[in-house]
Amino acid sequence: MAAASHNIEPTPVHHQFEDIEQQNETYVVGMWTFLVTEIMFFGALFLVFTLYRWNYQLDFYKAHEHLDVKLGAINTTILLFSSFSMVLGVHFAQLQDRMKVLASLGLTVACAMAFLVIKGFEYASKFENQLYPGLGFTNNVEHVGGANLDHAQLFYGLYFAMTGLHAVHIIGGIITIGILMFLWLKKAPSVTKDYIPTEMVGLYWHFVDLVWIFLFPLFYLMPKPH
Amino acid sequence: MSATSTPAHDQPVAEKNYLNAQHTVRSWLLTGDHKRIAVLYLVSVTIFFIVGSFLAGLIRLELMSPSGTMLESETYNKVFTAHGVVMIFFFLIPAIPAVFGNFFIPIVIGARDLAFPRLNLASWYLYVFSGILAVIALCSGGIDTAWTFYPPYSSMYSNSQVTLVIVAAFINGFSSIFTAINIIATIHKMRAPGMTWFRLPLMAWSSYATSVVVILGTPVVAITLLLVLMERAFKLPIFSPELGGDPVLFQHLFWFYSHPAVYIMILPAFGIQSELIANFARKRIFGYHFVAFSSLAIAGLGFVVWGHHMFVSSQSMYESTVFSLLTYLVAVPSAIKIFNWTATLYKGNIRLHAPMYYALSFIGLFTIGGLTGLYLANMGTDIHLTNTYFIVAHFHYVMVGGALTGFLGGLHYWWPKMFGRLYSDTAAKITAIIVFCGFNLTFFPQFIMGYMGMPRRYHYYYFAPEYQIYHILSSLGASLLGVGLILPAIYLTHSLIKGEKASANPWGAHGLEWTIPSPPPTENFTEIPIVTDEVYDFDPVAEHEANLAGKEIELPSESEQPTKVDEPTEAGKE
Numbered sequence: 001m002a003a004a005s006h007n008i009e010p011t012p013v014h015h016q017f018e019d020i021e022q023q024n025e026t027y028v029v030g031m032w033t034f035l036v037t038e039i040m041f042f043g044a045l046f047l048v049f050t051l052y053r054w055n056y057q058l059d060f061y062k063a064h065e066h067l068d069v070k071l072g073a074i075n076t077t078i079l080l081f082s083s084f085s086m087v088l089g090v091h092f093a094q095l096q097d098r099m100k101v102l103a104s105l106g107l108t109v110a111c112a113m114a115f116l117v118i119k120g121f122e123y124a125s126k127f128e129n130q131l132y133p134g135l136g137f138t139n140n141v142e143h144v145g146g147a148n149l150d151h152a153q154l155f156y157g158l159y160f161a162m163t164g165l166h167a168v169h170i171i172g173g174i175i176t177i178g179i180l181m182f183l184w185l186k187k188a189p190s191v192t193k194d195y196i197p198t199e200m201v202g203l204y205w206h207f208v209d210l211v212w213i214f215l216f217p218l219f220y221l222m223p224k225p226h
Numbered sequence: 227m228s229a230t231s232t233p234a235h236d237q238p239v240a241e242k243n244y245l246n247a248q249h250t251v252r253s254w255l256l257t258g259d260h261k262r263i264a265v266l267y268l269v270s271v272t273i274f275f276i277v278g279s280f281l282a283g284l285i286r287l288e289l290m291s292p293s294g295t296m297l298e299s300e301t302y303n304k305v306f307t308a309h310g311v312v313m314i315f316f317f318l319i320p321a322i323p324a325v326f327g328n329f330f331i332p333i334v335i336g337a338r339d340l341a342f343p344r345l346n347l348a349s350w351y352l353y354v355f356s357g358i359l360a361v362i363a364l365c366s367g368g369i370d371t372a373w374t375f376y377p378p379y380s381s382m383y384s385n386s387q388v389t390l391v392i393v394a395a396f397i398n399g400f401s402s403i404f405t406a407i408n409i410i411a412t413i414h415k416m417r418a419p420g421m422t423w424f425r426l427p428l429m430a431w432s433s434y435a436t437s438v439v440v441i442l443g444t445p446v447v448a449i450t451l452l453l454v455l456m457e458r459a460f461k462l463p464i465f466s467p468e469l470g471g472d473p474v475l476f477q478h479l480f481w482f483y484s485h486p487a488v489y490i491m492i493l494p495a496f497g498i499q500s501e502l503i504a505n506f507a508r509k510r511i512f513g514y515h516f517v518a519f520s521s522l523a524i525a526g527l528g529f530v531v532w533g534h535h536m537f538v539s540s541q542s543m544y545e546s547t548v549f550s551l552l553t554y555l556v557a558v559p560s561a562i563k564i565f566n567w568t569a570t571l572y573k574g575n576i577r578l579h580a581p582m583y584y585a586l587s588f589i590g591l592f593t594i595g596g597l598t599g600l601y602l603a604n605m606g607t608d609i610h611l612t613n614t615y616f617i618v619a620h621f622h623y624v625m626v627g628g629a630l631t632g633f634l635g636g637l638h639y640w641w642p643k644m645f646g647r648l649y650s651d652t653a654a655k656i657t658a659i660i661v662f663c664g665f666n667l668t669f670f671p672q673f674i675m676g677y678m679g680m681p682r683r684y685h686y687y688y689f690a691p692e693y694q695i696y697h698i699l700s701s702l703g704a705s706l707l708g709v710g711l712i713l714p715a716i717y718l719t720h721s722l723i724k725g726e727k728a729s730a731n732p733w734g735a736h737g738l739e740w741t742i743p744s745p746p747p748t749e750n751f752t753e754i755p756i757v758t759d760e761v762y763d764f765d766p767v768a769e770h771e772a773n774l775a776g777k778e779i780e781l782p783s784e785s786e787q788p789t790k791v792d793e794p795t796e797a798g799k800e
Binding site for chain 2: 015016017018022025026029030033034036037038040041042043044045047048051052056132133134135148150151153154157158160161165
């Protein structure tokens with residue numbers, strides 16, 4: 001929806017809608033419906049994680065100690081800040097202040113890229129210690145804090161699956177925000193005359209942030225089981 | 227079939243409709259028009275249906291003899307897997323929502339198009355892409371895991387094209403999610419003025435319920451299949467016991483989608499069924515609100531019954547008890563629908579055209595399919611019947627007797643609207659009877675042999691030759707069913723070329739789709755209609771008097787036109 005190409009006529013109402021209100025309300029319903037599918041998408045993974053963590057509490061705790069809480073916390077801060085700059089972007093879109101919208105969206109994209117870079121460093125340190133699941137998984141119990149190797153592999157399998165899928169969504173966000181910025185740059189009336197497309201991209205971006213807000217405590221901040 | 231003449235002011239010869247608005251291939255492949263995308267879908271699901279039927283024919287041919295000589299074990303496994311994958315992912319799930327939902331949801335609610343035309347087109351391209359992947363997989367060795375992809379076999383051991391088929395199923399899931407998002411947004415926000423929720427045709431209600439199931443269920447199976455894929459590709463240990471995973475967890479996640487998926491297949495058929503029954507009994511549907519809410523109830527309950535697929539998969543007894551009770555509950559809204567359709571027929575002015583033949587056979591076949599489901603919801607009988615032909619017969623009664631019959635009924639009902647041509651009603655009626663007989667002959671013997679103990683997914687049964695008679699009956703029925711499915715392809719294609727031109731409303735049916743020309747113009751409505759009454763506003767007194775007098779009825783929806791309605795006795799005169 002955000003990628004809506006600009007119309008030739010100045011009015012941004014598409015042919016299937018009667019007026020701009022109907023179009024905007026439909027966009028909102030469509031976007032929330034899409035977000036429901038995204039919640040179910042991640043929801044299944046959260047369920048799998050919950051079950052295995054419940055089954056192997058101590059091993060998951062031991063395995064998680066190799067994760068870098070500091071980097072995770074920095075990434076959380078970065079993403080929270082990117083959500084703030086996204087909110088600013090929507091705010092300026094309502095005011096039709098084009099330059100400020102572009103600046104806010106640019107800041108959001110920069111934050112997203114910083115997140116990916118830090119995530120890349122984290123992944124690299126896992127790979128150094130052979131903590132990637134598969135046949136090459138480490139045989140050294142030291143690397144996983146003395147946890148059962150099979151269960152530690154399960155933990156890292158889920159870690160890579162969930163943070164990896166989240167990273168894919170971050171990349172999707174960068175692309176979507178990029179297209180939105182391009183439309184603002186081109187002064188396409190579909191975004192400059194109507195703030196709803198910008199707000200929809202914002203909704204998506206907040207969702208991506210929210211997933212990380214759940215991932216961070218689940219993986220990095222495990223309490224010690226009794 | 228129809229005595230309705232085409233009024234000159236209704237369809238001027240030069241008038242543009244969605245079919246002749248543009249002629250280039252490009253205008254079809256890059257179209258945003260929901261009607262053209264529906265036609266694209268109709269062509270593609272038909273192709274996959276032919277492939278799936280051919281595979282079913284191979285299965286029935288193999289089982290004619292108990293010795294299993296035609297196909298080897300491995301080939302047989304690949305054939306029934308391919309039959310399941312093709313029929314479920316590429317025919318049953320998209321067939322009704324993507325063809326009739328796409329074409330008619332905007333029209334029956336009085337909108338010019340679906341909410342997101344480009345998303346709609348993207349959905350078709352994803353469907354075609356996933357279909358091509360599946361066909362490549364089938365041609366390059368096939369897949370032998372059955373359509374359920376149970377790990378650890380699918381993730382660790384199978385040497386067939388599991389990866390490719392799972393990728394295809396994953397992409398196919400997004401195609402149906404896109405259609406569902408479109409339908410939900412359209413029904414919520416694009417109804418014409420006066421089209422309140424309780425004036426919606428019941429087809430819109432059931433499409434809405436289906437879309438809710440799609441958006442809640444499909445992402446779960448998508449991620450589950452992705453995990454199997456990662457396990458296969460990178461040995462990511464999630465479901466394989468030798469890596470510390472839990473294979474039953476896969477079954478839970480898989481059936482959390484795949485049980486609701488049977489409602490994705492059958493709910494749209496319920497919607498078509500309600501349209502057919504009301505319009506050919508010429509009567510307001512009995513208990514509109516109950517029929518509408520029972521669709522939502524089925525969608526909701528459908529999500530809490532998945533455990534009945536795991537009565538014998540190490541699930542705890544208490545879990546099974548709860549799932550068994552919940553499964554019984556699904557029978558309630560399904561029965562509400564059956565009772566309400568039957569009650570609608572009571573004292574209706576029934577017109578027996580071809581679509582009504584399908585609607586009536588739907589009631590009988592779905593009732594058998596639904597009631598035999600209760601034997602499987604009961605833990606005691608299910609343990610005896612698990613993995614026998616009883617299961618095969620049960621779900622074919624629901625999927626073929628229900629969903630396919632609904633699809634054919636809808637196709638015959640809306641064909642004049644979609645393509646502006648009338649087909650031979652006599653041919654269609656004979657075909658409906660052949661399909662009904664062929665279907666019952668194919669699957670009823672399977673109930674008997676399944677009850678006696680014939681296991682499913684076996685390609686020989688030399689140890690129990692007493693089953694051969696049932697298999698032969700079943701294969702004979704399959705041939706008859708095959709004939710019944712080839713015939714529509716012939717007379718419907720013939721109608722496109724030589725068929726009489728259809729008027730705007732050849733059935734005298736109610737609904738906004740019958741107020742616009744056949745085939746509809748690209749923008750559907752020249753002016754968005756204002757709706758003042760619910761769709762099934764048949765006047766019982768006028769209908770009854772007209773029936774007694776054997777007179778023609780003046781239709782409220784076309785009151786300005788002197789339209790004649792065909793009488794049942796005249797049916798099929800062409």
